[in-house]
Amino acid sequence: MCGRRGATLPAPSGEVKQGAHDCAADARPALFFGIMKNPAKKNAFYAQSGGVSAVINASACGVIETAQRHGRHIGKLYAGRDGIVGALTENLIDVSRESAATIRGLKYTPAGAFGSARFKLKGLEQNRAEYERLIEVFRAHDIGYFFYNGGNDSMDTALKVSQIGATLGYPITCVGIPKTVDNDLPHTDCCPGFGSVAKYIAVSTLEAGLDVASMARTSTKVFVLEVMGRHAGWIAAAGGLAGKNSKEPPHIILFPELPFEPEKFLAQVKHSVTQYGYCVVVVSEGAAYADGKFVADAGTTDAFGHTQLGGVAPVIAHMIREAHGYKYHWAVADYLQRAARHIASRVDVEQAYAVGKAAVELAVKGVNAVMPTIVRRASRPYKWSIGHVPLAQVANVEKKLPRSFITADGFGITAACRRYLEPLIEGEAPPPYKHGVPQYVRIRGVLVRRKLKTPFKI
Amino acid sequence: MCGRRGATLPAPSGEVKQGAHDCAADARPALFFGIMKNPAKKNAFYAQSGGVSAVINASACGVIETAQRHGRHIGKLYAGRDGIVGALTENLIDVSRESAATIRGLKYTPAGAFGSARFKLKGLEQNRAEYERLIEVFRAHDIGYFFYNGGNDSMDTALKVSQIGATLGYPITCVGIPKTVDNDLPHTDCCPGFGSVAKYIAVSTLEAGLDVASMARTSTKVFVLEVMGRHAGWIAAAGGLAGKNSKEPPHIILFPELPFEPEKFLAQVKHSVTQYGYCVVVVSEGAAYADGKFVADAGTTDAFGHTQLGGVAPVIAHMIREAHGYKYHWAVADYLQRAARHIASRVDVEQAYAVGKAAVELAVKGVNAVMPTIVRRASRPYKWSIGHVPLAQVANVEKKLPRSFITADGFGITAACRRYLEPLIEGEAPPPYKHGVPQYVRIRGVLVRRKLKTPFKI
Numbered sequence: 009m010c011g012r013r014g015a016t017l018p019a020p021s022g023e024v025k026q027g028a029h030d031c032a033a034d035a036r037p038a039l040f041f042g043i044m045k046n047p048a049k050k051n052a053f054y055a056q057s058g059g060v061s062a063v064i065n066a067s068a069c070g071v072i073e074t075a076q077r078h079g080r081h082i083g084k085l086y087a088g089r090d091g092i093v094g095a096l097t098e099n100l101i102d103v104s105r106e107s108a109a110t111i112r113g114l115k116y117t118p119a120g121a122f123g124s125a126r127f128k129l130k131g132l133e134q135n136r137a138e139y140e141r142l143i144e145v146f147r148a149h150d151i152g153y154f155f156y157n158g159g160n161d162s163m164d165t166a167l168k169v170s171q172i173g174a175t176l177g178y179p180i181t182c183v184g185i186p187k188t189v190d191n192d193l194p195h196t197d198c199c200p201g202f203g204s205v206a207k208y209i210a211v212s213t214l215e216a217g218l219d220v221a222s223m224a225r226t227s228t229k230v231f232v233l234e235v236m237g238r239h240a241g242w243i244a245a246a247g248g249l250a251g252k253n254s255k256e257p258p259h260i261i262l263f264p265e266l267p268f269e270p271e272k273f274l275a276q277v278k279h280s281v282t283q284y285g286y287c288v289v290v291v292s293e294g295a296a297y298a299d300g301k302f303v304a305d306a307g308t309t310d311a312f313g314h315t316q317l318g319g320v321a322p323v324i325a326h327m328i329r330e331a332h333g334y335k336y337h338w339a340v341a342d343y344l345q346r347a348a349r350h351i352a353s354r355v356d357v358e359q360a361y362a363v364g365k366a367a368v369e370l371a372v373k374g375v376n377a378v379m380p381t382i383v384r385r386a387s388r389p390y391k392w393s394i395g396h397v398p399l400a401q402v403a404n405v406e407k408k409l410p411r412s413f414i415t416a417d418g419f420g421i422t423a424a425c426r427r428y429l430e431p432l433i434e435g436e437a438p439p440p441y442k443h444g445v446p447q448y449v450r451i452r453g454v455l456v457r458r459k460l461k462t463p464f465k466i
Numbered sequence: 467m468c469g470r471r472g473a474t475l476p477a478p479s480g481e482v483k484q485g486a487h488d489c490a491a492d493a494r495p496a497l498f499f500g501i502m503k504n505p506a507k508k509n510a511f512y513a514q515s516g517g518v519s520a521v522i523n524a525s526a527c528g529v530i531e532t533a534q535r536h537g538r539h540i541g542k543l544y545a546g547r548d549g550i551v552g553a554l555t556e557n558l559i560d561v562s563r564e565s566a567a568t569i570r571g572l573k574y575t576p577a578g579a580f581g582s583a584r585f586k587l588k589g590l591e592q593n594r595a596e597y598e599r600l601i602e603v604f605r606a607h608d609i610g611y612f613f614y615n616g617g618n619d620s621m622d623t624a625l626k627v628s629q630i631g632a633t634l635g636y637p638i639t640c641v642g643i644p645k646t647v648d649n650d651l652p653h654t655d656c657c658p659g660f661g662s663v664a665k666y667i668a669v670s671t672l673e674a675g676l677d678v679a680s681m682a683r684t685s686t687k688v689f690v691l692e693v694m695g696r697h698a699g700w701i702a703a704a705g706g707l708a709g710k711n712s713k714e715p716p717h718i719i720l721f722p723e724l725p726f727e728p729e730k731f732l733a734q735v736k737h738s739v740t741q742y743g744y745c746v747v748v749v750s751e752g753a754a755y756a757d758g759k760f761v762a763d764a765g766t767t768d769a770f771g772h773t774q775l776g777g778v779a780p781v782i783a784h785m786i787r788e789a790h791g792y793k794y795h796w797a798v799a800d801y802l803q804r805a806a807r808h809i810a811s812r813v814d815v816e817q818a819y820a821v822g823k824a825a826v827e828l829a830v831k832g833v834n835a836v837m838p839t840i841v842r843r844a845s846r847p848y849k850w851s852i853g854h855v856p857l858a859q860v861a862n863v864e865k866k867l868p869r870s871f872i873t874a875d876g877f878g879i880t881a882a883c884r885r886y887l888e889p890l891i892e893g894e895a896p897p898p899y900k901h902g903v904p905q906y907v908r909i910r911g912v913l914v915r916r917k918l919k920t921p922f923k924i
Contacts, residue, residue: 060680091684093683093684119677119679119680120681125683212806214904214906215805215807215904216800218805220801222518223583225583226551226582226583226585319777319798339800340798341797342795342796342797343673343689344673344674348670348673349673350669433902435899436896436899441893444665444668444888444890444893445669445708448672448673
């Protein structure tokens, strides 16, 4: 009862649509709960996993509100405190103890309201105890649905849970919910969380670019913005949406997909300053030399001889001053970019909610071991729908920026990339404000009484 | 005809109000242009000075739209390309060549649309040539009004121009327009530009704080955000608006007004992590030890033995890990904070426009060598009006955060500080968006034909 259960599913809107093309072959109806007359009512477990985003709580909101509408299949909904760790330690948050207003508020509240964790369950052979513990907790709380909201690693975990459940004679319907600001999950057109970071980076690059342009003739000539995305350059590419052509910032983007070549880069900086009067650089934290060594790892030491303090932006900026003597500024947005719900993309918020909703709709139909995907129907105007793909196809696969999305010189984005990215940052969805700051919600987080006598050490 | 001209002025709204109390003593009516029947019509010059902000163009918009309504006194309005440098080099932008839509768009466009410069004119004795050149350019273009939009240094320049004009027999009405994200100008309740940075820092601290809280039990426990304000802690203080009490982020603010004491600080970090599970630190770039040495200047060297790459945030974060072993993240917002028009404070935008408008209204009444000020009438609900103060009282004076605004332990803001800050970040004023990014305007920047034969080297 795992791995390969799948079916043609009703779209979240209710109308019947095909699953995404890329999973159709694998989505064979094995057991079709959707037509069972009285499927056993079970409780559900939802957990947030990995680095959080501006819209992961919107997915949570989609899960919760949809589960509440499926009371025939889903009893209680529990959320893991700190993700999967909450399941292992039996720290289960009773979602029904939160007010409807708080649940609604999750749609505009950034970060992981229930707590998230970077905790990857090892292979079944290496750590069978953890999987058995999970099943033990699920059994104790009559949990029949497992919703796991995360990235590549999390999809792997969700897949394994569905497998071990079957092995241990406790079948559980596992549905992954895509979430990653890195946008590197395969088989989905984009990942909830990415559109909002992309919008933040595009807007910030535009604004900082205007700042530098204001003063470049008499002062700062170079600005370097470091962005997230250690292995994939999607976020860096989004900086490219700030300008319409190579004259406008960012003049240079450094992608982790291409080797950093200092001489070529420095020549391009000089070209930009000479031609346009200034140079704005967007650099991925994962920018690396041809030998794989990160640019950030510049051999910098502090007064005590300890290695570098981190940050590729200051390294790059310093390199430019050494070579050309230009006055520079640099910024490292770090968490500010992925938590920036105030400038979230409306499309991203809607998609985050939709995949949460679809996950529940898939699960109550007995579609197991899948992940809802976002399917692009058209770019201009943008049209999308929800599909799904088997977890086995997603787990541990990383989708990098294709070479065709990077200009020939390696420093910019192509028209194809722009066509892909633009719809994802479309629209604004501001949170409510009071006294000048957003009114984000906080959950009460009431824990369910433990049923197991044995504690579990992580 | 300089320095001391002043009068009871009509408020920008038209109704007669008293000038701000702090300048009343100095505002003696010497020459009262406002009652002259046919004052000579003169051209006007406007320049942006120093570091730009999210709302300095809103002040420009106030100047331009108001000047257009005073055609009886003001002929052409010229803007200096790159601030005062544009006057010295006779690079004057003809503002009448910009469309009304562009001028309106300045109200929501960040940075300095006409170009700004960090260029401080030296004392009259040291560099008389520069002042004489200014007057030469003003005379050539029949400029009788000088509007200078900047901070402390700029108010000093505006004062000197009014003095040298009188000395050289070319009287010119000089009005300063306050602008500084640092909020350190005296005699005005606040400075346009500050409210928007304050809002950005408050919102960013709130959002990043939620991010850290999500993952602190299993991952990152410390987050350090570096903010601007090298000499005054106003911007750092604004981070305090993210939380309602000491339990909520930011748990620690490091102000440049107080000496940085590593042991006391590290103990507070530990206290915060122990008590609340995590610690969010907002640190001013100007944080310094008791001996005046900047914390950022940590003696860090790169692989070539060059001194540190800058940034107090990584230094502080590293210090915490050395002492306590906590996993950390850090961010340096740099230009992102002062250019962030997308999250500008509505109050700030309105005040920026109002001081630009008031500057013109003062000037056409012959009120010389003054700066419009923002006068707080009440905090809750917030009420403000426009006053004015002689430039001589503003020039080169720096207003620091009072000790009464910092909690006894030195790490937080008091209720008095909150009462002061809160109204300044009130309200949102989002720019128009298209394809997901703000539609900021760019000026055409058509230069006036030069009239002088002698070029001027800066």
